[in-house]
Amino acid sequence: MNRSFSELNRYGLKRILMRANLQQHRKMSDIRFRLYTLGAGIAGEQKVLDYLKNLRFGFPFRVLWDIRLEVSSRQYVQIDLLVLTPTRAIIYEVKNIGGRLRFEDNPARLDKVDADGFISDSFECPVLQLEEEMAGLRQWLEMNRISSTVDGAVVMTANPVFEQAKKDGRVFRLREIRRHLATERTGPSGRSGPQIEELAKLFMRAHEPYFPFPLRNQFNIQENELYWGPICSDCGELVIRKSERTWICRACGTRCKNVFEETLLDWFLLKGRLISSEDIRHLFSLADRRSASWIIRRFELDRIQDSRLVLYSWDYSALRLPYRLNE
Ligand SMILES: [Zn+2]
Numbered sequence: 001m002n003r004s005f006s007e008l009n010r011y012g013l014k015r016i017l018m019r020a021n022l023q024q025h026r027k028m029s030d031i032r033f034r035l036y037t038l039g040a041g042i043a044g045e046q047k048v049l050d051y052l053k054n055l056r057f058g059f060p061f062r063v064l065w066d067i068r069l070e071v072s073s074r075q076y077v078q079i080d081l082l083v084l085t086p087t088r089a090i091i092y093e094v095k096n097i098g099g100r101l102r103f104e105d106n107p108a109r110l111d112k113v114d115a116d117g118f119i120s121d122s123f124e125c126p127v128l129q130l131e132e133e134m135a136g137l138r139q140w141l142e143m144n145r146i147s148s149t150v151d152g153a154v155v156m157t158a159n160p161v162f163e164q165a166k167k168d169g170r171v172f173r174l175r176e177i178r179r180h181l182a183t184e185r186t187g188p189s190g191r192s193g194p195q196i197e198e199l200a201k202l203f204m205r206a207h208e209p210y211f212p213f214p215l216r217n218q219f220n221i222q223e224n225e226l227y228w229g230p231i232c233s234d235c236g237e238l239v240i241r242k243s244e245r246t247w248i249c250r251a252c253g254t255r256c257k258n259v260f261e262e263t264l265l266d267w268f269l270l271k272g273r274l275i276s277s278e279d280i281r282h283l284f285s286l287a288d289r290r291s292a293s294w295i296i297r298r299f300e301l302d303r304i305q306d307s308r309l310v311l312y313s314w315d316y317s318a319l320r321l322p323y324r325l326n327e
Helices: 004-021 028-053 126-143 174-182 193-206 215-219 259-271 277-284 289-298
Strands: 062-072 075-084 088-095 100-104 109-113 119-124 149-156 171-173 239-241 247-249 302-306 309-313
Touching (some): 004 215, 004 259, 028 088, 028 215, 075 126, 075 193, 088 126, 088 174, 119 126, 126 149, 149 174, 171 174, 215 259, 277 289
Parallel strands (some): 149 171
Antiparallel strands (some): 062 075, 075 088, 100 109, 109 119, 239 247
């Protein structure tokens, strides 16, 4: 398992912003905000992963991230970071929120306050989130007849200042993870290294990634609200085709090489899950059918025959990308 789905989501949001930029779309601030929180989330998780990578203890442990498990019909538990030790399954709910923070009740939330004490932002209570995830994980373990203690903590990775300590001691800074993990009670009853690995495989097999695509649905953007044709990968402006594979940006003059691939990937990430060869020809103003089949082959699209209509779909879970994503 890798980080690719959150990365793809992030890439898709950037591309939607580029396309929205052409028309100064009403949803731009929503998309920017989502992009910001997603980026902060990925950065926070990365900090914890890097920290965990360098820890050594006298017992084996295994780290899994971005795990999504079905706990009952269409009910899922989403776990940022899961650490499997000989006796515990530990959830670390990562929050990359800095500044002055205050836990509040009724309703449970985390408020960010400015220098004058006014609330500048309000978040869902991460302790409550953690408790829900722990309950979900317990349920999943029971369903699968796996015995393990479920433990967990909220890990704040952006060094916030708390106005008051959270009483139950479940909110950590990054460096407290070491102490928390070190409380492991090792003994003959715990799992061995290979048994932990076995359990990790079980989690990975059960993992059901969440596909947010096409992203426009999340923001309630209609098909006709965005420009879908080829755009410059640098500035998002319109490009003109100069030769078979080269497109030149009208605004910044960049020579764009992956225009076919980027445009088609945008279709699948942002616009819809199916495309016809007619759509492809229209998208790139292609004169003949052969050019469309070239790109269908290059993308390894799956052919779906619906009576007389032939449509193509992209296998999202396989993540076969025809080029490296620009980050
Ligand atoms: Zn450009």
